[in-house]
Amino acid sequence: MAQIIAEVSRTFNEFLLLPNRTRPDCSAATVDLRTPLVRHTVGETSAIELRSPFTSAIMQAVSTPALAIALARNGGLSFLHHNQPIQDQVAAVRQVKNTTLSEADARLWDERLDRLPVPDAEDHLEHPVFRSGSTDNKRFPNPLVDAAQRLRVGAGINTHDYQERVPALLAAGADALCFDSSDGYGDWQAQALTWVKKHYPEIPVGGGNVVDGEAFTFLAEAGADFVKVGVGGGSICITRDQKGIGRGQASAVLDVAAARDAFRERTGEYVPICSDGGLVHDYHVALALAMGADFVMMGRYFARFDQAAGAKLPTRDGFVKEYWGEGSNRARNWQRYGQGGRELVFEEGVDGYVPYAGDLDEGLALTTTKLRTTMVSCGSTTLPEFRSTARLTLVSEQSFQESHASVTLRDTPTPVR
Numbered sequence: 001m002a003q004i005i006a007e008v009s010r011t012f013n014e015f016l017l018l019p020n021r022t023r024p025d026c027s028a029a030t031v032d033l034r035t036p037l038v039r040h041t042v043g044e045t046s047a048i049e050l051r052s053p054f055t056s057a058i059m060q061a062v063s064t065p066a067l068a069i070a071l072a073r074n075g076g077l078s079f080l081h082h083n084q085p086i087q088d089q090v091a092a093v094r095q096v097k098n099t100t101l102s103e104a105d106a107r108l109w110d111e112r113l114d115r116l117p118v119p120d121a122e123d124h125l126e127h128p129v130f131r132s133g134s135t136d137n138k139r140f141p142n143p144l145v146d147a148a149q150r151l152r153v154g155a156g157i158n159t160h161d162y163q164e165r166v167p168a169l170l171a172a173g174a175d176a177l178c179f180d181s182s183d184g185y186g187d188w189q190a191q192a193l194t195w196v197k198k199h200y201p202e203i204p205v206g207g208g209n210v211v212d213g214e215a216f217t218f219l220a221e222a223g224a225d226f227v228k229v230g231v232g233g234g235s236i237c238i239t240r241d242q243k244g245i246g247r248g249q250a251s252a253v254l255d256v257a258a259a260r261d262a263f264r265e266r267t268g269e270y271v272p273i274c275s276d277g278g279l280v281h282d283y284h285v286a287l288a289l290a291m292g293a294d295f296v297m298m299g300r301y302f303a304r305f306d307q308a309a310g311a312k313l314p315t316r317d318g319f320v321k322e323y324w325g326e327g328s329n330r331a332r333n334w335q336r337y338g339q340g341g342r343e344l345v346f347e348e349g350v351d352g353y354v355p356y357a358g359d360l361d362e363g364l365a366l367t368t369t370k371l372r373t374t375m376v377s378c379g380s381t382t383l384p385e386f387r388s389t390a391r392l393t394l395v396s397e398q399s400f401q402e403s404h405a406s407v408t409l410r411d412t413p414t415p416v417r
Ligand code: RVP
Pocket: 057, 058, 059, 209, 230, 233, 234, 235, 236, 237, 238, 239, 276, 277, 278, 279, 297, 298, 299, 300, 301, 324, 325, 326, 327, 328, 348, 349, 350
C-alpha cells in the first residue's frame, strides 16, 4: 500500500524567523557569508568555498558568461547551461576564465582605458568591462577566484553526453560541474557520477535534484560533492501540474538537511546542499539557509538583471525581461526532462516575463544586505551558526496577512469623493 508521509508539504511563505539575542560584536559588517561548495572531511576546509551563498540556475535564460563574471566578482558562482553544443558551452567557460581581474586591471590602467571590450566566441562585443567596475578591489572585495586569480565558473552536465562533455569543459577550465536533472534519484545519475569521480577525481561534481533524505543519501554515496534540492518549485516550472511530482521547498530542504547531518555523523564527510528554485522574496534566501541549505540557486532572480540572456522589452508599466523554463517549448531541454527520447512530448516549463531589475551588482548588494541584517537579528555572524541557532515559526493565514502593510500607500491614487 502507498505510504502517506505524515508531514504536510510546506513552502517558505509558511515560515518566519524569530529574532535571537544580538550581541555587540554581531553586525552586518561582521557577518561572514562564506560557505562550502564541495564535500569535505569534517574539520577540514572545502576545496571551493563560495564567498557568498548564491549560485545562478543552469538555464539558457539565466547563466550567460556576462552573468557568470558579474556573479563571481560578487563572490557567488554560475553554472553555464549544457542545453547547447559542447563547443558552445566550452566557449562560454573560456570567456569567463579568460577575463581575469588582474589582467583586466593591468590593461585598463597601463593603457589608460576607461573600458575594455570583451568579445564573444564570434568576436561580437559581448560586454564592456569598466575600470571602475571590473577592477576596483573596494567595490568587489570578495571575488570568487581560483589560485591564478581567474574568476571561477561552473558548468551543467547531463547523463547523456558526459563522457565527451566533461573532458572538454575541464580543458576549458571549468571549476565545478553539476548534473542537471529534474529528478536525480536514479541509477543513470549514480553511474554517471561514479564515472566522473573515477576519471576526474579532482573536479567537484554535484548531483540532483532531490526532495528527500533517501535520495540525498543515494547521491552522496554515489560520490556527489554537493546535492541540489527542489522539484516543481521553480517559478517557471509546471512539473507538479503535469506529472504530480514534487514537494514544498521548505519541507524538502529540512528533510535533506537532516539527512546531510546524519550522513556527516555516520561517515565524517560533509556534503553541502543547495536549495534550488522557488525563492520568490529576498527573505526566502535567509529562510532556506536557516533551514539548512549551504547555498541557494536562483533562476527568476538572476533573469531580471542586465547580464541575463533574455531580451529587455518595454511595457506600459516599465521594462520586463524574458524568462523561460528549460522544460518549455522554447528551451526543449530533453536532457534535463528525460521523457524517454530526444524530444519533449509535453512541456514542464513555461515561457514568460519577469520585471526588469537593472544591474546585477546593485540588485545582489541589496539582497545581501537584507540577508546580513536578518542574520544579525538572529544573533549570527556565520552561516553554520545561523542554521544551528535559528528558530522558525509556522504562520497562520491571519498572521501572514498581518505581515503586510495595512494602510493606503502614498503612491496609490486616492479616490475622489
Ligand atoms: P526559480 O529560481 O524559481 O526561477 O527556479 C529556477 C529553477 O527551476 C532551476 O534552477 C531549475 O531547477 C528549475 N527549472 C528550470 N527550468 C524548469 C522548467 O522548465 N520546469 N525548472
